[in-house]
Amino acid sequence: MYFIDLSQPLDNATPLYPGDPETKLTPSHTIEDDGFAAHYLCLGTHTGTHLDVPSHLIAGGENADSLPLAKTVGRLVYVSVASGFVLADLKRLSIQKGDAVLFHTGRDKEYYEAAYFNEYPEMPHEVAEYLAEKQVHLVGIDSCSIDRAPYIEHRYLLERGILLLENLTNLNAVREGAFTLYAFPLRLPVDGSPVRAVAVSL
Incomplete structure (x- = not known):
């Protein structure tokens, strides 16, 4: 079994989508002064590698804490879209119910x-x-993102219970081979969550 980290670093230098709140990661305690180390973390729910859940765009939609965790685990299907999205490329793949389809743009x-x-x-x-x-x-x-405002495709997929995982990296490492994706959100009663997205090969 081996693991491939598909997550971007999360720190004060993490880039922010226009309008998102600033990330603050600062020491609250130090070993020198307090005998232990701890930090204060403040960030938006859509910062870094993160999951969009239905309530992100749908009033009354499912929050991150109420998602079936099985929806955040699935057979990983790799799709290159370096030259753009092409439906025929998807139709050549064996995409199945419950899969996690990851699109590799190279933008990371x-x-x-x-x-x-x-x-x-x-x-x-x-x-x-x-x-x-x-x-x-x-x-x-x-x-x-998969689209721009007014986020029609975002809404279309979320309305159908399909989760969106954004700001991934290292997808070239899962181009070949059989992997399972794990992308567990924090148990937050809100519209999204940072995740540690990992591809696992048995």
Whole structure:
């Protein structure tokens, strides 16, 4: 068994989606002064590698703490979209109910650059429809989003109970092989959560 970390670092330098709250990670206690070390952490629920859940866009939708955890675990299906989303590429894959489909854009290489939040491929509606038809549990991407405001594809997938995992990295490492994705959210009664996304191969 081996593990591949698909998560971006989370610290004071973590890039923020425009309008998101600032991340603050500061010492609250030190070994020198207090005999133990501890930190204060303040961040938005959609900071870093994180999960969007239905209540992110749907009033009364499911929160992170009420999700069936089985929805955050699934057979990982890798899809390259370096040249854009192409429905025919998905149809050549054996996508099954309950899968976690991860789209590799390569944008994670520019995570700390301003262009990261401005230049990224958007998912066509026909692709979102196909994923919903296949009843996947989760869709992930190594960019900041699958679309732009007014977030039509975001809403379309979340309305159908499909979770969205954003700001992934290292997807090139899961291009080949059989993996299971684990992306557990914190038990928060809100619209999303940072996660430690990990691909596991048996």
